[in-house]
Amino acid sequence: MLRVRNLSRSFKGVNAVSDVSFEARDGEITGLLGSNGAGKTTTLRMICGLLVPDRGEAMVDEVDVTRDKVRARMQLGMLPDSRGLYPRLTGRENVAYFGNLRGLSQEEVDRRLTPMAEELSMSDLLDRRVEGFSQGERAKIAIARAIIHEPRNVLLDEPTNGLDVMSTRAMRTLIRRLRGEGRCVVFSSHIMQEVSALCDVIVIISDGEVVARGTEEELLAQTETNTLEDAFVSLSTTLEEAR
Amino acid sequence: MNQLLVVFRKELRDAIRDRRSVLSALIFPLLTPLLLIFVFQMAVDEMENPPAMRVAIAGEANAPGLVEELLAHDVEVEAMERDVLADAVREGEFPAALDIPRSYGERFREGFPAPVFFYKDGAARRHRRTADRIERVILGYSATVGTLRLISKGVPPATGQPIQVTAVDLSSSKARAAELMNFIPVLVLFACFMSGMYVAMDVTSGERERGSLEPLLLTTSDLRMLVLGKLGAALVFAIAGSVLTLVGCVFAFGQLPQEAMGFSGAIDASAAWMILLLMLPLAAMATALQVLVATFARTVKEAQTYLSLFMLLPMFPVMFLSVKAPALTAWMAPVPILGQYLLINELLAGREVLWSYLGLAGLASVTVGVVAAWATALLLGKERVIFGRS
Numbered sequence: 001m002l003r004v005r006n007l008s009r010s011f012k013g014v015n016a017v018s019d020v021s022f023e024a025r026d027g028e029i030t031g032l033l034g035s036n037g038a039g040k041t042t043t044l045r046m047i048c049g050l051l052v053p054d055r056g057e058a059m060v061d062e063v064d065v066t067r068d069k070v071r072a073r074m075q076l077g078m079l080p081d082s083r084g085l086y087p088r089l090t091g092r093e094n095v096a097y098f099g100n101l102r103g104l105s106q107e108e109v110d111r112r113l114t115p116m117a118e119e120l121s122m123s124d125l126l127d128r129r130v131e132g133f134s135q136g137e138r139a140k141i142a143i144a145r146a147i148i149h150e151p152r153n154v155l156l157d158e159p160t161n162g163l164d165v166m167s168t169r170a171m172r173t174l175i176r177r178l179r180g181e182g183r184c185v186v187f188s189s190h191i192m193q194e195v196s197a198l199c200d201v202i203v204i205i206s207d208g209e210v211v212a213r214g215t216e217e218e219l220l221a222q223t224e225t226n227t228l229e230d231a232f233v234s235l236s237t238t239l240e241e242a243r
Numbered sequence: 244m245n246q247l248l249v250v251f252r253k254e255l256r257d258a259i260r261d262r263r264s265v266l267s268a269l270i271f272p273l274l275t276p277l278l279l280i281f282v283f284q285m286a287v288d289e290m291e292n293p294p295a296m297r298v299a300i301a302g303e304a305n306a307p308g309l310v311e312e313l314l315a316h317d318v319e320v321e322a323m324e325r326d327v328l329a330d331a332v333r334e335g336e337f338p339a340a341l342d343i344p345r346s347y348g349e350r351f352r353e354g355f356p357a358p359v360f361f362y363k364d365g366a367a368r369r370h371r372r373t374a375d376r377i378e379r380v381i382l383g384y385s386a387t388v389g390t391l392r393l394i395s396k397g398v399p400p401a402t403g404q405p406i407q408v409t410a411v412d413l414s415s416s417k418a419r420a421a422e423l424m425n426f427i428p429v430l431v432l433f434a435c436f437m438s439g440m441y442v443a444m445d446v447t448s449g450e451r452e453r454g455s456l457e458p459l460l461l462t463t464s465d466l467r468m469l470v471l472g473k474l475g476a477a478l479v480f481a482i483a484g485s486v487l488t489l490v491g492c493v494f495a496f497g498q499l500p501q502e503a504m505g506f507s508g509a510i511d512a513s514a515a516w517m518i519l520l521l522m523l524p525l526a527a528m529a530t531a532l533q534v535l536v537a538t539f540a541r542t543v544k545e546a547q548t549y550l551s552l553f554m555l556l557p558m559f560p561v562m563f564l565s566v567k568a569p570a571l572t573a574w575m576a577p578v579p580i581l582g583q584y585l586l587i588n589e590l591l592a593g594r595e596v597l598w599s600y601l602g603l604a605g606l607a608s609v610t611v612g613v614v615a616a617w618a619t620a621l622l623l624g625k626e627r628v629i630f631g632r633s
Binding site: 045048050051052073076078079080081082083084085086087088089093097098100101102103142145146 | 245249253261450454455456457459460461462626630
C-alpha cells in the first residue's frame with residue numbers, strides 16, 4: 001500500500017513534480033501514465049527515498065519514507081530507470097548480490113530465483129556472465145534483482161522499455177502474478193496499450209501534476225472518449241488550456 | 244557489518260575477473276625485480292669488463308717513452324692526423340685523444356715541463372670514466388719520471404710531494420648499497436598508489452557509468468558499510484601489489500653479486516617488516532583518496548583523468564626527495580609520503596628508526612584515509628552523484 005500526498009519537487013527552480021497525490025492499494029496494479037518528462041520517474045524516486053521531496057510525503061505501508069527510509073525500503077522493491085548490472089558477474093551473482101544485501105542467504109536466493117527464472121524464461125541466463133546479454137535479458141535479471149526480497153510493494157519504472165514481444169509478455173505475466181499475490185504494484189509508462197492492458201487504476205501525470213485518476217472506464221466516461229489515448233490527449237490539453 | 248562483507252566479497256570477485264585491475268596491481272611487482280636485476284647486471288658488467296682504453300694520438304714519434312708507457316697499461320694507441328683529433332673525440336669515436344707537439348722531445352730531454360694536449364668530452368657519459376683512466380696513466384708516467392729525476396740529482400723524491408692525500412671512504416657498505424637502494428622507496432611508494440587504482444575507479448565511477456548505483460543504493464541505507472566494503476576490495480589489490488613489489492625488491496637485492504659490487508645488497512628481515520608496516524597505512528590512505536576522487540567522476544574515463552593528476556601527488560615529492568633528501572626530523576614523520584620515504588631510506592641504510600616515528604607515520608596516513616572514506620559516504624548519498632549520469 002502506497003500513499004502519496006502533495007509530493008512536490010523542483011530542480012533549479014523548475015517544478016518537476018507539484019502536488020502529486022495518489023493511492024496505490026494492495027492487490028491492484030496502478031499505472032502512472034505520462035509523456036516523457038512528465039515527472040513519473042521523479043515521483044518514483046521520491047517514493048523510494050532516493051530524492052528528498054521539497055514538500056509532501058510518501059507512505060509505504062504507513063511508514064513515512066523521509067522519516068524512516070530503512071523500514072520503508074524493506075517492503076519496497078524498485079526497478080529504476082537505470083538498470084545497470086555488473087557485466088563480470090553472472091546473472092545469478094547479480095541477483096544474489098542484492099539479495100544478500102537485503103539479508104537473504106545464498107540458498108534462499110537460489111530457492112526464490114529458480115521459479116522466477118522459469119517464469120521469465122531466463123533459466124539458461126543465470127550462470128552466464130552478464131556481458132553480452134541483450135537488453136531484454138538484462139531487463140529480466142534487473143527485475144529479478146529488484147524483487148528478490150519479495151516486497152509487498154513494487155515500483156517499476158517503464159519496465160517494458162526496449163523489450164521485444166516475448167519479453168514484454170513475460171514481464172506482464174510477472175506483474176499480474178505479483179498482483180495475484182496481493183502485492184501493491186505501481187508502474188510508470190508512456191505506452192497507452194500497456195497501461196490499458198494491465199492497470200486497474202490509472203493516474204495520469206502531465207507537467208508534474210496529476211490531471212486525472214481512476215479506472216480506464218472512469219477516465220473514458222469523464223472525457224467522453226473511446227480510447228485511453230484520446231482520453232489522455234484530452235486531459236493533457238485541458239490542462240494546457242487551463243493555463 | 245554483514246552488508247560490509249557482502250559488498251567486499253562481491254567487489255573482490257568482480258575485480259579479480261577484471262583483467263585491467265589485476266594487471267595494474269601486478270605490473271609493479273612483475274617489473275620491479277626484472278628492472279633491478281637488469282640495472283645491477285649492467286653495473287657489474289662495467290666493473291668486471293671495463294671498456295677498452297683507446298686513444299687517438301698525433302705526433303707519437305715525439306714521445307716514444309710516453310707511448311710505451313701507455314701500451315704497457317693496455318691503452319690502445321692509434322695514430323691520427325693532428326687536425327682531426329678533436330673531431331674524433333667530439334664525435335665519440337675515441338674516448339680521448341692525445342696531441343704531442345714537436346717541442347715535447349726537446350723540452351723533455353732538457354728537464355722542462357713537456358707539453359701534451361689531452362682531449363676529452365666531459366659531457367659524454369659513456370666515455371668519461373675511460374678518459375679519466377687514460378689521463379691517470381699519463382699523470383702517473385709524469386710522476387714516475389719526476390721521481391726518477393729527483394733521485395738522479397740526489398734529491399729525496401719526497402721533496403716533490405709536499406702533501407700526501409689518502410682518501411678514506413667512510414660510507415659503510417650498507418650506505419653505499421643504499422645509494423642503489425634509492426630505487427626501493429620510489430618503487431614501493433608508487434606501488435601503493437598504482438596497485439589499487441583501477442579497482443578504486445571501478446567500484447565508484449564504474450558504478451555510476453553502468454547505472455548500477457541507483458539500484459544499489461536502494462538495497463542499503465548505511466552508505467558507510469557500502470564505502471568500507473568497496474574500499475576494502477580496492478585495498479586488497481593495493482596491498483597485494485605493494486607487498487609483492489617489496490618482495491620483488493628484497494629478492495632482486497638478494498641476487499646482487501656481492502663480490503663484484505663490493506657490498507652486500509641483502510635487506511635484513513626486520514627492516515623489510517618495518518617497511519611493510521610503513522606501507523600498509525600509506526596504501527590505505529592512497530586507496531581511500533582514490534575512491535573519494537573517483538566518486539566525483541561520472542565515468543571510469545573521467546576518473547582516470549582525475550587520478551592521473553592525483554598520481555602527481557606521490558610523484559613530485561618522491562622526485563624531489565630522490566635528488567635532495569632532507570634529514571629526518573620529528574615533524575616529517577607524520578607527513579604522508581615524505582615520512583614514509585625518509586623512514587624507508589633510513590631502514591635501508593641500516594640505521595635505527597624510532598618506533599614512535601613509525602607509529603606517527605601510520606597514524607597520520609590512516610587518519611587521512613578515514614576522513615576520505617567518511618567524505619565518500621557523504622558524497623555517495625548526494626542526488627547529483629546518484630543521478631548525475633552523463
